Amino acid sequence: MNKLYLGGIIFAVLMMILTYLSVGSSKGGLNDDIVNVLAITGAIALVIITVFVVIKYVRQMQVDTATGDLADENWDGIGEYNNNIPTGWGIMFLLTMIWGMWYWTIGYPVNAYSQIGEYNEDVAVHDAKFEAKYKDIVGERLIEMGESVFLAECKVCHGLSADGIDGKAADLNVRIEKQTVKHVIENGSNYKLLGFEMPMPNRSGLMNANSGYAPITDAEIDTVSAYVANGFSGEGEDIYAGTCALCHGQDGRGIDSMAPNIRDYDIALVTNVLTYGKKGAMGTMPKFDRLNDKQKEAVSAYITSISK
Amino acid sequence: MFHWLEKHPFFFAVGVFIVIAFAGLVEILPSFAQASRPVIGTAPYSTLELAGRHVYIKNSCNACHSQLVRPFKSETDRYGHYSLSGEYAYDRPFLWGSKRTGPDLMRVGNYRTTDWHENHMMDPASVVPGSVMPAYRWMFTNKADIDTAFAEQLTVAEYFQVPYNQPVPMKDGSSVVVKMGSSVAEANAIALEEAKAIAADMRDQDVKDAVERGEIPEIVALIAYLNSLK
Numbered sequence: 001m002n003k004l005y006l007g008g009i010i011f012a013v014l015m016m017i018l019t020y021l022s023v024g025s026s027k028g029g030l031n032d033d034i035v036n037v038l039a040i041t042g043a044i045a046l047v048i049i050t051v052f053v054v055i056k057y058v059r060q061m062q063v064d065t066a067t068g069d070l071a072d073e074n075w076d077g078i079g080e081y082n083n084n085i086p087t088g089w090g091i092m093f094l095l096t097m098i099w100g101m102w103y104w105t106i107g108y109p110v111n112a113y114s115q116i117g118e119y120n121e122d123v124a125v126h127d128a129k130f131e132a133k134y135k136d137i138v139g140e141r142l143i144e145m146g147e148s149v150f151l152a153e154c155k156v157c158h159g160l161s162a163d164g165i166d167g168k169a170a171d172l173n174v175r176i177e178k179q180t181v182k183h184v185i186e187n188g189s190n191y192k193l194l195g196f197e198m199p200m201p202n203r204s205g206l207m208n209a210n211s212g213y214a215p216i217t218d219a220e221i222d223t224v225s226a227y228v229a230n231g232f233s234g235e236g237e238d239i240y241a242g243t244c245a246l247c248h249g250q251d252g253r254g255i256d257s258m259a260p261n262i263r264d265y266d267i268a269l270v271t272n273v274l275t276y277g278k279k280g281a282m283g284t285m286p287k288f289d290r291l292n293d294k295q296k297e298a299v300s301a302y303i304t305s306i307s308k
Numbered sequence: 309m310f311h312w313l314e315k316h317p318f319f320f321a322v323g324v325f326i327v328i329a330f331a332g333l334v335e336i337l338p339s340f341a342q343a344s345r346p347v348i349g350t351a352p353y354s355t356l357e358l359a360g361r362h363v364y365i366k367n368s369c370n371a372c373h374s375q376l377v378r379p380f381k382s383e384t385d386r387y388g389h390y391s392l393s394g395e396y397a398y399d400r401p402f403l404w405g406s407k408r409t410g411p412d413l414m415r416v417g418n419y420r421t422t423d424w425h426e427n428h429m430m431d432p433a434s435v436v437p438g439s440v441m442p443a444y445r446w447m448f449t450n451k452a453d454i455d456t457a458f459a460e461q462l463t464v465a466e467y468f469q470v471p472y473n474q475p476v477p478m479k480d481g482s483s484v485v486v487k488m489g490s491s492v493a494e495a496n497a498i499a500l501e502e503a504k505a506i507a508a509d510m511r512d513q514d515v516k517d518a519v520e521r522g523e524i525p526e527i528v529a530l531i532a533y534l535n536s537l538k
Binding site: 118119122123168169283285 | 381
């Protein structure tokens with residue numbers, strides 16, 4: 001037997017023994033696990049095949065001699081045979097050329113990778129999914145969605161329970177606080193709460209019909225602020241009716257294209273605050289226009305639900 | 309010529325290097341120059357904002373906060389549009405950071421406000437329950453270094469042609485002019501003017517009084533800087 005074959009067999013057996021020792025002694029080992037047995041069998045097969053293929057080619061190099069007609073050209077004694085190239089090589093060469101043409105014209109230009117492109121696709125897929133999932137969402141589920149948006153975006157200022165964290169932001173459990181009403185009456189307002197500019201005059205522009213259209217007084221401001229902040233109850237109904245009701249409506253629920261609802265939250269009001277932001281008695285609220293319309297609606301639903 | 313090159317491997321290698329290097333220049337440099345140009349809507353930092361940036365660097369904010377929004381849906385939902393290289397054109401050095409113990413601050417000016425920052429820097433846990441960020445109370449008493457900020461402005465205007473005192477285009481088609489003083493005194497006056505606008509939205513009476521006296525606490529400069537991150 002050829003020395004090479006002997007060496008190859010010894011090498012393969014050695015590899016198998018080493019593999020068995022290392023795997024067999026490890027945790028789990030070959031116990032009943034079909035996957036482990038398969039992997040080991042595959043490894044053994046690979047070792048045997050590799051060893052014998054290598055031996056075949058080494059033998060070929062040892063014994064093979066070239067045949068065929070020599071070409072006329074000769075470079076310092078180094079010649080070349082006139083043989084055809086092997087068929088497999090020829091086919092591969094042709095395929096490479098075809099692939100090259102495809103890659104040059106279509107493969108690269110059409111399928112080129114771009115990070116931003118992948119991002120855009122991600123967003124499109126996500127938006128479509130979002131659209132489909134939340135198209136018909138109403139009632140309880142809309143409120144739940146609003147709560148999750150609130151906890152992600154709003155709680156940082158308004159607090160987990162939407163109480164405004166001790167006056168750091170508006171308390172959303174009530175429609176409006178007394179200090180806010182006072183601030184607005186004294187300074188006027190232009191917060192785009194209706195979605196467009198509709199300024200409310202400051203105190204010098206607010207007359208009380210009950211007192212013969214005299215400008216509103218400090219005492220009246222105090223009373224009417226408490227009245228509005230208490231949910232339209234207690235003293236001050238007459239001042240409200242004589243001064244504020246003209247624009248905000250007798251019931252305080254606002255008048256279309258005239259003044260916003262100051263009695264309770266509604267979708268239009270919250271959406272407009274989220275879209276344009278506002279600067280109120282307590283500070284500035286930035287706009288959150290990266291929320292989409294559905295999310296804004298959900299936040300409105302949530303805030304409306306907790307302020308009842 | 310080529311026959312000669314084939315016989316001289318060293319010069320052949322030099323030739324190969326030159327060809328490949330030239331191709332690199334042609335391919336890489338123009339797009340690099342294009343990408344590093346300021347995008348429309350990016351304005352240079354004002355004096356006070358630069359002083360705030362120095363406060364940011366001094367307190368190593370970039371150790372916990374990044375300033376780089378990656379193009380992933382999850383990030384752009386939370387922080388806004390992904391960052392473009394041109395947006396860092398006036399950042400020297402850039403403050404990308406490498407670790408987010410706190411959130412990214414690339415566009416914090418879009419969704420936090422002066423009064424929120426004031427509460428937060430005084431006592432982070434009061435507005436973000438469970439926050440591990442330490443309080444930065446000394447910023448309410450330390451004075452911002454306007455002179456250094458002005459020195460940086462002068463330097464970058466002189467050597468990098470940063471467009472101070474000239475119109476810079478904005479996204480909506482308008483343009484803004486970021487002022488730079490012509491003397492230290494004027495720079496301080498400009499910074500104080502900006503500080504007054506910030507302090508008007510703050511509640512801390514000591515800070516308001518300080519600005520009224522013509523002093524600029526670090527917190528005012530820092531808030532000006534954070535508000536400018538959009």
